[in-house]
Amino acid sequence: MPSINNSINITHILRLCVKRIQRARVILLGSLPNRCLLCQQRIDQMDYEQLFANQVLTGVCQVCLAASLYQHEVCLGCGREIALLQAYCGKCLKHTPNVVVAPCSYHQGLGPLIAAIKYQQQCAPLNAITQQLACRIALLIKHGIIRRPQVLIPVPLHPNRLRQRGFNQAWLIAKQLSRLTGIPLDDSCLTRVVDTEPQTGLAGKQRRKNCHGAFQLQAEIRYQRVALIDDVVTTGTTVDEISRLFNAQFVHVQTWCLARAEAPGLLD
Structure with a gap:
């Protein structure tokens, strides 16, 4: 029967694996061809992942997105x-x-x-x-x-x-x-x-x-x-x-x- 410490270590390892998989997914998606459907320019991720963890901006660039939101x-x-x-x-x-x-x-x-x-x-x-x-x-x-x-x-x-x-x-x-x-x-x-x-x-x-x-x-x-x-x-x-x-x-x-x-x- 596994000890409590072993269970904690396994949980910790699984969490690390999930984080690494999520990070790899972000890197992979960020490297794929990705253009804004409005201006047709290549989408630069810039600091998007810092705003939304493990997320890749797709379909619309930050400039077009920001310009289209309510300004008031x-x-x-x-x-x-x-x-x-x-x-x-x-x-x-x-x-x-x-x-x-x-x-x-x-x-x-x-x-x-x-x-x-x-x-x-x-x-x-x-x-x-x-x-x-x-x-x-x-x-x-x-x-x-x-x-x-x-x-x-x-x-x-x-x-x-x-x-x-x-x-x-x-x-x-x-x-x-x-x-x-x-x-x-x-x-x-x-x-x-x-x-x-x-x-x-x-x-x-x-x-x-x-x-x-x-x-x-x-x-x-x-x-x-x-x-x-x-x-x-x-x-x-x-x-x-x-x-x-x-x-x-x-x-x-x-x-x-x-x-x-x-x-x-x-x-x-």
Whole structure:
């Protein structure tokens, strides 16, 4: 029977092996051809690993990434620019809409990359953008603007759409966020029961009609605070429909996404 000291030594050796494998992976990935999908320049890792341990920047360079992130504070209700770090602008304070947290605007740089993740299975930039979302979340939690949820719930696809696409980008984002934040992922309590047509190109009223009754909670929810995870929030119709289900069980909902597609003219 192994002694306690031998068990400790084996554990220590295994941890060292894991660290060395992770380091070798970073070196290998960093040496492979890696160009930014926006500017087509070779991606220089610089000090990226110091910011995100054992991570390699892929799909988007640091210059394009930094230029595409919000350069100012935004309202978590409508996405409008605001002067101070707070939840809502004056207009949204009157009706306190659902909170939407994103690191950038869909219209100001990263939109083509996020669309490519969904429609072209080009997932190279997904980790980098998700890491920026995690940083934004950490800042808002630190300053008490939002509360840390108990669980992450990816917006589900209908089984037909999942078979057609082959993956759910919201699930991939939620998985990465769970690893970065330590918040567990639950993909079993919410399902999409209606195979709705794509929301792209639909007007607001059409979107609401399209999403009505499309989702279902599987059982009584045991959480008090949840975060819905999606790639993009446009009018908020999808997350509003899901939030209605959770609110009926007195569950607080916020939405985390890679980017927000604000209303036309809002950022002018």
